[in-house]
Amino acid sequence: MPASHSSAPPSVIHLHPADNVAVAAKTLARGEKFALSGGSLTAIGEVRFGHKVALAAIPAGEPVYKYGQVIGYASRPISPGEHVHSHNLHLGELHLEYAKASQTPPPPTPITGRTFDGYRRADGRAGTRNYIAVISTVNCSASVAKYVAHAFDQSRLADFPNIDGIVPFTHHSGCGMQFGGDMHQTLNRVMAGIARHPNIGGYLLIGLGCETGAMGYLVQQEQLLQLDGGASQPAGAPLILSMQDQGGTAKTIEAGVARLVEMLPRVNDVRRQPIPASEIVLATECGGSDAYSGITANPAVGAAADRVVATGGISILSETSEIYGAEHLLTRRATSVSVADKLIERIEWWKGYVGMFGAELDNNPSPGNKEGGLTTIAEKSLGAVAKAGCTALVDVLQYAEPPSKRGMMVMDTPGYDPASVTGMVSGGANVVVFTTGRGSCFGCKPAPSIKIATNTPMYQRMVDDMDINAGEILSGVSVDAMGEKIFDEILAVASGKPTKSEKLGIGEEEFVPWLVGPTL
The missing domain is CATH 3.40.50 (Rossmann fold)
Incomplete structure (x- = not known):
């Protein structure tokens, strides 16, 4: 929620009452005052658009909170109004309470009557x-x-x-x-x-x-x-x-x-025909993320994914290496302890896998992610899992495994976008929604890919590649309204509306199977 209640656009966004940082909604100059609920602070150094600013003193070793969750620990004392990033924040050791299947949400209110014009195959699939x-x-x-x-x-x-x-x-x-x-x-x-x-x-x-x-x-x-x-x-x-x-x-x-x-x-020799929206198998992906991915586009995709699930369809969350640090939010929503355990087993596998090469999962945020304001993998993951919406986690799939259930599920894929989307599409996804803050240009034949910008400046700069501007959320459009817009776009694209990446002919080179193991 905005930190200011004035009619003017806020300078910073305070996402959760427990957070001791806010996100700059514009670049704050050194010495610039910015409003907070009940007062104001002064930026003691430049804080760029999308980056974090401390709202209170944070002693060295103390947790930094964003989204109401720990995203890491102060590596040195941080003063109020100070820029918070890699120079004073590190991941540290996370202590997550999995609380398996303890907060399984009830099924969503069914959405009926929504259709798209698709191809009904001989085996019944759409x-x-x-x-x-x-x-x-x-x-x-x-x-x-x-x-x-x-x-x-x-x-x-x-x-x-x-x-x-x-x-x-x-x-x-x-x-x-x-x-x-x-x-x-x-x-x-x-x-x-x-x-x-x-x-x-x-x-x-x-x-x-x-x-x-x-x-x-x-x-x-x-x-x-x-x-x-x-x-x-x-x-x-x-x-x-x-x-x-x-x-x-x-x-x-x-x-x-x-x-x-x-x-x-x-x-x-085929013709499009009306098909229930329950036949949508939605792949959700984020790439070239920035700090606004978890504030605008990803929550809006989550709202659209909830609608897909409410029709009886399937929504797939991927990128296991970008779930790490936020997996406890999903294990609580699992339909059973065994489903939660499947996700935890994959997280533990990834820890061991990257360790074999002297790497760690916090190596995931790319230079572009960090330039856009993301510091640790926990921060990136907390924003990424917003694409899962609010419905129950019904299953955890192997890479490229076809779903056998309906609802929201996780597929074990890497965070590298082409390999991740290849897995979901090979598993049967017939539409892709792909959010980006830095400006990823992506398509993935044979499934159309809807590109969703997290912020208006990038959308305007790369309008030939972007289908929807979720940056409108920063100007007052609600996340739910943007989710409805994305859901409508999913059905329109499923009916044959070409996406920007399809118009550009993108989608052949992005077929990249993820293969783990020795080359003999």
Whole structure:
């Protein structure tokens, strides 16, 4: 809530009564007075837009509070009116009370009657786009997959107006891994998830022929071959082309193009139809965050996610390394102790994982995050988990695992945006909402990505990339009203409205599977 009750825009924002810092709503000059409830303070040094200013004396070693939660500890004495950042604040050792499943919220009031115009697939799932996928099973076939997909420019697709495009899904792995191990299984889930994705109307797998990945294992396990009508394959056309069997690069490209030519009429033979909003599977992501991510855009996305859940849909929170320090807010909302334990187990895994490389989770905030006013991972995480809204935590998913429940859930992904969103989309997300304060330019085919700015100056500067300006919250628009606006936009985009990233053609290079393990 604003620290000033005057009609003029506040100079600082005091988020919680327990907080001993506030966030600068504009750059405060050295010696500038700023109003507080019941008085005023003077900035004893410059405090830039989005950065923290101390509201009281904070002795060395004492906690610093923001959002009513500990974001770290003073590394030296901090005076009232002083800029609070990396020079005088460090994470320290957090002591979190998980209180598992102790505050599980009741189901939200149902929202009925909301629909979007989507594609109803043969297996019953709902798509928001209609792409053809050319999936490389290994890096050795990545160039061929791109050549095949890019052989079809817009003029060649002009006779197929219901097809949004042909997308190559390439990556830098697929071999040099333990057969059947974690890395192999994860990559299998990602590629199978793309092939099965409701936004994919048809697909072709292209491999070298001798790799550890999908050429052998996935076919043997029939993870891709038996999709129950999930993709629109022409009769008799093989799902997989092997470069070694076809006779090399040129012959594989020729065969691949021929397969897609056969596929085009069937994939084009679809029409949008009204589908309940309960079929939305929403991926939520924040990237290029700043101090206003947790004040404007992320809480507004949380309000929109609550609406998706209230329709009976699914909302996914990701970036486990950016939940650390705020996981106790989610464990309390879990539907059971076992669900809470699944999240805690993932947090502990991450602590051990980064420790293997001499790193720690507080290394997560990027230079841009810190330039935007974020200091510690706890501060960043407390703002990031606002995207989860207020509903119960119903499950914790593996990377790229399809949800088996409805409601709000966490997927275990890294904080790196392309890898994180790739996991959620491979798990079945058919719409992405992506908040940014610094100005991240992102798309993720085959799912449309709605970009939401946290502050007005960045929105105006990068308006060609931003879909919604949540910075309007700082000018008096309520978080709930912005959440309703985002929810409406989700349904409009699901119905075919192009996002800014789609207009710019962004979304191929952002397919980045997260693969943990040794390269052999």
